[in-house]
Amino acid sequence: xxxxxxxxxxxxxxxxxxxxxxxxxxxxxxxxxxxxxxxxxxxxxxxxxxxxxxxxxxxxxxxxxxxxxxxxxxxxxxxxxxxxxxxxxxxxxxxxxxxxxxxxxxxxxxxxxxxxxxxxxxxxxxxxxxxxxxxxxxxxxxxxxxxxxxxxxxxxxxxxxxxxxxxxxxxxxxxxxxxxxxxxxxxxxxxxxxxxxxxxxxxxxxxxxxxxxxxxxxxxxxxxxxxxxxxxxxxxxxxxxxxxxxxxxxxxxxxxxxxxxxxxxxxxxxxxxxxxxxxxxxxxxxxxxxxxxxxxxxxxxxxxxx
Amino acid sequence: xxxxxxxxxxxxxxxxxxxxxxxxxxxxxxxxxxxxxxxxxxxxxxxxxxxxxxxxxxxxxxxxxxxxxxxxxxxxxxxxxxxxxxxxxxxxxxxxxxxxxxxxxxxxxxxxxxxxxxxxxxxxxxxxxxxxxxxxxxxxxxxxxxxxxxxxxxxxxxxxxxxxxxxxxxxxxxxxxxxxxxxxxxxxxxxxxxxxxxxxxxxxxxxxxxxxxxxxxxxxxxxxxxxxxxxxxxxxxxxxxxxxxxxxxxxxxxxxxxxxxxxxxxxxxxxxxxxxxxxxxxxxxxxxxxxxxxxxxxxxxxxxxxxxxxxxxxxxxxxxxxxxxxxxxxxxxxxxxxxxxxxxxxxxxxxxxxxxxxxxxxxxxxxxxxxxx
Ligand SMILES: Nc1ncnc2c1ncn2[C@@H]1O[C@H](COP(=O)(O)OP(=O)(O)OP(=O)(O)O)[C@@H](O)[C@H]1O
Ligand SMILES: [Mg+2]
Numbered sequence: 001x002x003x004x005x006x007x008x009x010x011x012x013x014x015x016x017x018x019x020x021x022x023x024x025x026x027x028x029x030x031x032x033x034x035x036x037x038x039x040x041x042x043x044x045x046x047x048x049x050x051x052x053x054x055x056x057x058x059x060x061x062x063x064x065x066x067x068x069x070x071x072x073x074x075x076x077x078x079x080x081x082x083x084x085x086x087x088x089x090x091x092x093x094x095x096x097x098x099x100x101x102x103x104x105x106x107x108x109x110x111x112x113x114x115x116x117x118x119x120x121x122x123x124x125x126x127x128x129x130x131x132x133x134x135x136x137x138x139x140x141x142x143x144x145x146x147x148x149x150x151x152x153x154x155x156x157x158x159x160x161x162x163x164x165x166x167x168x169x170x171x172x173x174x175x176x177x178x179x180x181x182x183x184x185x186x187x188x189x190x191x192x193x194x195x196x197x198x199x200x201x202x203x204x205x206x207x208x209x210x211x212x213x214x215x216x217x218x219x220x221x222x223x224x225x226x227x228x229x230x231x232x233x234x235x236x237x238x239x240x241x242x243x244x245x246x247x248x249x250x251x252x253x254x255x256x257x258x259x260x261x262x263x264x265x266x267x268x269x270x271x272x273x274x275x276x277x278x279x280x281x282x283x284x285x286x287x288x289x290x291x292x293x294x295x296x297x298x299x300x301x302x303x304x305x306x
Numbered sequence: 307x308x309x310x311x312x313x314x315x316x317x318x319x320x321x322x323x324x325x326x327x328x329x330x331x332x333x334x335x336x337x338x339x340x341x342x343x344x345x346x347x348x349x350x351x352x353x354x355x356x357x358x359x360x361x362x363x364x365x366x367x368x369x370x371x372x373x374x375x376x377x378x379x380x381x382x383x384x385x386x387x388x389x390x391x392x393x394x395x396x397x398x399x400x401x402x403x404x405x406x407x408x409x410x411x412x413x414x415x416x417x418x419x420x421x422x423x424x425x426x427x428x429x430x431x432x433x434x435x436x437x438x439x440x441x442x443x444x445x446x447x448x449x450x451x452x453x454x455x456x457x458x459x460x461x462x463x464x465x466x467x468x469x470x471x472x473x474x475x476x477x478x479x480x481x482x483x484x485x486x487x488x489x490x491x492x493x494x495x496x497x498x499x500x501x502x503x504x505x506x507x508x509x510x511x512x513x514x515x516x517x518x519x520x521x522x523x524x525x526x527x528x529x530x531x532x533x534x535x536x537x538x539x540x541x542x543x544x545x546x547x548x549x550x551x552x553x554x555x556x557x558x559x560x561x562x563x564x565x566x567x568x569x570x571x572x573x574x575x576x577x578x579x580x581x582x583x584x585x586x587x588x589x590x591x592x593x594x595x596x597x598x599x600x601x602x603x604x605x606x607x608x609x610x611x612x613x614x615x616x617x618x619x620x621x622x623x624x625x626x627x628x629x630x631x632x633x634x635x636x637x638x639x640x641x642x643x644x645x646x647x648x649x650x651x652x653x654x655x656x657x658x659x660x661x662x663x664x665x666x667x668x669x670x671x672x673x674x675x676x677x678x679x
Contacts, residue, residue, distance in 0.1 A: 018564065163515035
């Protein structure tokens with residue numbers, strides 16, 4: 001299953017805020033790099049998440065090295081704009097003057113989709129570049145709502161702009177993103193009702209709006225406490241007086257653990273039956289030495305599902 | 307430890323409460339719970355939410371939420387004369403309605419412009435801007451004593467406060483002049499020479515073709531019509547956000563790994579005229595500590611559970627106690643950040659909110675139970 005994910009050239013990772021997108025991006029990147037692929041992780045203005053995990057001083061527009069075979073960059077709209085204009089306008093000085101102008105800045109910031117389009121342009125650039133080529137580029141997309149918007153830009157702008165450099169570029173970008181052999185989307189979620197609802201909705205919306213193939217779903221943060229009603233009942237009987245010292249905390253904790261157990265089962269089953277997409281699960285890491293340690297533990301579990 | 311309870315008097319006095327925080331921390335539920343408490347205290351309250359869980363609507367006795375206010379059946383909670391209405395933001399419709407109201411005869415042309423349609427659909431700040439736009443009308447003439455505003459799950463909350471400024475960029479006079487030559491004063495020779503617009507237009511037509519530029523021109527010209535109205539509203543919203551009767555509730559996670567996010571939101575508000583009422587740390591495990599483990603260690607408890615079940619239950623409690631330890635560290639960090647502003651926790655619960663009573667009970671953790679008078 002994992003092989004199917006890592007054999008593509010371009011992977012997008014998205015999901016609700018805080019579900020573990022960056023953790024998964026790092027884990028998938030490490031696994032691919034260990035297989036000998038040259039891998040580039042791309043953040044979209046989310047610095048310092050990867051920087052913190054890999055303890056490197058800077059990750060910017062220029063590529064930084066994280067580990068053997070593993071590299072990262074952080075794409076910010078203004079830099080992408082500069083790079084794009086630089087390719088269209090031959091003179092570096094004129095390009096800088098245009099991009100550096102305050103009023104032009106206001107225009108590009110407020111004109112719909114321009115910023116998104118140049119970010120997509122830069123992503124495609126990194127995937128296709130040859131100087132140091134990459135076997136795999138993994139994009140840490142923003143939280144789901146913004147991700148759909150971003151991915152749709154290529155298509156909707158292409159409808160509007162039919163000739164010129166941008167049109168040509170948008171068609172290339174769209175062709176790359178919608179080619180299931182080259183590009184795929186990984187959805188990250190949690191074993192809880194709301195995130196799973198959102199994932200199912202997202203999967204449906206993506207199918208109709210984006211056309212990038214969803215190649216994997218990762219349910220992150222399984223607690224695996226396996227506490228059943230029989231356990232909470234036995235504990236309650238054993239404690240006798242439910243208001244004795246420590247008893248309320250203990251019973252509340254077991255109730256919570258039982259609820260998690262039930263949710264984990266139920267939500268994994270929903271993901272499995274409602275989506276026909278390879279499903280991975282990764283554990284909640286209660287204790288870890290560092291963020292990097294967390295990523296290693298998540299990666300280890302992914303590898304078991306290879 | 308965080309403070310146990312604070313007074314709910316702000317709920318009786320405020321005109322606007324704004325819940326801010328990063329995604330997935332429970333802002334929407336917190337907004338609804340605070341609004342319900344205010345209604346139970348006797349105020350005519352509206353909660354304006356973004357993207358509510360279906361279950362939250364159901365807990366309020368509603369099938370779903372829509373772009374207009376729906377009354378919530380309060381039953382005995384209405385004893386003090388309060389009421390609660392709930393409403394969900396539909397950014398796209400709000401934007402269209404605003405254009406229809408302000409653009410008069412030009413409305414149809416704006417609504418049809420393809421660039422306008424793409425902007426409404428995709429412009430990153432639209433949702434933020436429209437929630438403020440919606441707020442303006444409801445605040446000025448909605449007839450509510452209190453509005454509780456849930457904010458969109460931005461990548462960072464900054465987007466929310468920046469939305470008016472960012473959208474105002476659309477109406478920058480100089481930018482408009484590039485596309486609409488007679489929209490400003492006659493431009494002189496030097497202005498023509500150094501007009502960045504000429505370079506940008508040339509660039510844009512190289513990039514996108516002449517048709518794209520023509521359509522952009524139409525878009526900016528159309529927006530020029532609604533500009534004055536946008537400006538007035540934008541300025542007024544700016545004031546409302548800083549009014550003495552507007553209070554902010556920072557909703558965050560006690561997880562120390564997410565403390566940075568909360569601090570970021572905090573720093574954005576602190577030192578402005580925007581008053582922070584309290585910080586709510588939701589889904590906390592700080593209650594799980596040594597006492598629970600000691601209860602398990604009692605000989606009669608251990609004997610009654612038997613070795614196998616004891617080991618299993620101990621492992622589960624140990625896991626939760628480690629989260630407790632982790633959350634207490636986060637709470638300490640956030641308390642030192644918050645200084646004299648109250649920091650309160652709402653415990654993680656092993657069940658969902660299904661009823662109004664359960665929603666209201668969330669506020670008991672903040673203010674203590676509602677006293678009946
Ligand atoms: N399996 C896990 N076990 C324990 N903690 C985890 C796990 N996965 C992620 N976390 C923690 O949860 C937090 C959020 O994870 P991460 O930054 O990967 O999420 P994200 O989806 O990228 O968030 P954002 O939407 O803010 O970019 C981090 O502090 C991370 O250490
Ligand atoms: Mg991230």
